[in-house]
Amino acid sequence: MRRTKINLYVSPENNLSTGISKVLSPPSAIDPAATAAELRERLTDALDSRDIIP
DSSP: OOOOOOOOOOOHHHHHHHHHHHHTOSGGGOOHHHHHHHHHHHHHHHHTTSSOOO
8 A cells, every 4th residue: 555645735826816716706796995905815815825725
C-alpha cells in the first residue's frame, strides 16, 4: 500500500478567482458600493491567505 501526499497549497490565483466569482454572482444582486467593499475585503484576505479555499 502506498501513501500519497496531499497538496495543501492553494495558489493565490485560485483564491482570487473564487472570491471574485462569489462576490459577483448573481449579477442581478450587485450593489456597486457594497459589492466593491466586499470584493476588496475578499481579495485582500485571499492575497494574505486568510481565506483559503480548498
